[in-house]
Amino acid sequence: MKNKWMPLAYVFLLLLIGAVFIDLPYYVMKPGDAHELKPIVEVAGGEKDAGTLMLTTIKMGEANVISYAVASVRDYEEIVPVEEVRSPHESNEEYNVRQQYLMDSSQQNAITVAFDAAKRPYTFRYQGVYVLNVFPGMPAEGVLEAGDRIVAVDGKEFRSSRQFIDYIQTKQPGEEVTITVMREKEKIEKNIPLKKFGNNNEKPGIGISLADQKKLISTPEVKLKAESIGGPSAGLMFSLEIYNQLVEEDIAEGRKIAGTGTIDPGGKVGRIGGIAQKVVAADKAGAEIFLAPNDEISPELKKQVPGIVPNYQEAVKTAKDIGTDMKIVPVHTFGEALDYLLTRK
Structure with a gap:
């Protein structure tokens, strides 16, 4: 009799594990x-x-079967589709980096x-270009990471992300640029080829979304x-x-x-x-x-x-x-x- 129920017990255990550890394409938002x-x-x-x-x-977390079910019946726990929280192609890590930048x-x-x-x-000191996202299929994928701070390109420093973009767009697709980044406290140099952006008038780029990073100095x-x-x-x-x-x-x-x-x-x-x-x-x-x-x-x-x-x-x-x-x-x-x-x- 014991052996008869063992397969069912294993199935139940697997379902329970799946309910806890397999994320659904939703977030659960509840009071913090x-x-x-x-x-x-x-x-x-x-x-x-x-x-x-x-x-x-608020408290926000990726939904699994159990948290989804609980949120469905509790007041002020809201189920939010993942596309309303994260941008297209944005990983959970990139989402967290973007939230930290926004903070x-x-x-x-x-x-x-x-x-x-x-x-x-108060005054501001420019620190570089902050990498928010790295787009799949673009040259920066696997080379740069969300949270990197670009401080120079081809050895040239710049005073804004606009200057960085303008310099990149003087190049041709297929050319390489040398990107200098600060990753935490480490300085890294990477050679990255340029590629056309199909939705950007065929202009060259490395495939990142970016923002200016400045340090505020106050008295x-x-x-x-x-x-x-x-x-x-x-x-x-x-x-x-x-x-x-x-x-x-x-x-x-x-x-x-x-x-x-x-x-x-x-x-x-x-x-x-x-x-x-x-x-x-x-x-x-x-x-x-x-x-x-x-x-x-x-x-x-x-x-x-x-x-x-x-x-x-x-x-x-x-x-x-x-x-x-x-x-x-x-x-x-x-x-x-x-x-x-x-x-x-």
């Missing part, structure tokens, strides 16, 4: 945490006030916005300990915390304030994903106020995503659904958020 910003943001000589500003996060850019934007508001000085110095947090959605809250440490006044004034939203160098607050999950996280952390982007939905986006609404509207709906007393505040800009905190005490 609300992180107090004082331990994360350090402005040299800055004020540490009594109020609490918090950034909010780094968000931090720099937050510093510039806060320093502009507080009238403090006073700002350090952000946010290695475990990816993406740009903490920009607004970073800028408010940095500003709060730069000035004598406590903009939170004893309150627990959470929020989310990207920030651009001009202080505009942008749309983010997972707003409902972040409202849930903020409520669990005891936040009294939640700052939500009141983004404008373009006609093109409405056509692509019928039923889409601004982050603020979704946040209000979620707050009502979970029965929280937390006040949801719409913001378009850093200035609006700051004015609200300074005048509504």
Whole structure:
């Protein structure tokens, strides 16, 4: 009898292993945490006030059979197709590199916005071209990696990614260029042939998507300990915390304030994903106020995503659904958020 059931037991075990370890073409998004910003943001000589500003996060992971099934029945766990999260041909590693780059850019934007508001000085030092993705079937595949920083081509340094692209396009397909990259702390030189981009007017390239990498130098110095947090959605809250440490006044004034939203160098607050999950996280952390982007939905986006609404509207709906007393505040800009905190005490 024991031998009779052994094959079925093995089949069940294999199915269980598959359910746990085989990823589906989906991500599961669920509420994360609300992180107090004082331990994360350090402005040299800055004020540490009594109020609490918090950034909010989501938890995002590739779905397997079990996590997919659980998310299907739980509130505020959302199943997202992989193509809505990662770009075409983007590996999971490249996605993580892109999220880290977006976080780094968000931090720099937050510093510039806060320093502009507080009238403090800062400068930028160009560091090179940051490799975000390497396209399959192109010459850079297997040679460069996402996260590499290109500092020279054919021994020539450059001051922007535009200069790098312009130089590459003076060459002909089939010619080789010598690319100098920094990979972590190691300098590497690679010879890479050029190839035509079929969707780029037949212009030559090596097959990477790229961005400028700059180092911001500020007085006073700002350090952000946010290695475990990816993406740009903490920009607004970073800028408010940095500003709060730069000035004598406590903009939170004893309150627990959470929020989310990207920030651009001009202080505009942008749309983010997972707003409902972040409202849930903020409520669990005891936040009294939640700052939500009141983004404008373009006609093109409405056509692509019928039923889409601004982050603020979704946040209000979620707050009502979970029965929280937390006040949801719409913001378009850093200035609006700051004015609200300074005048509504």
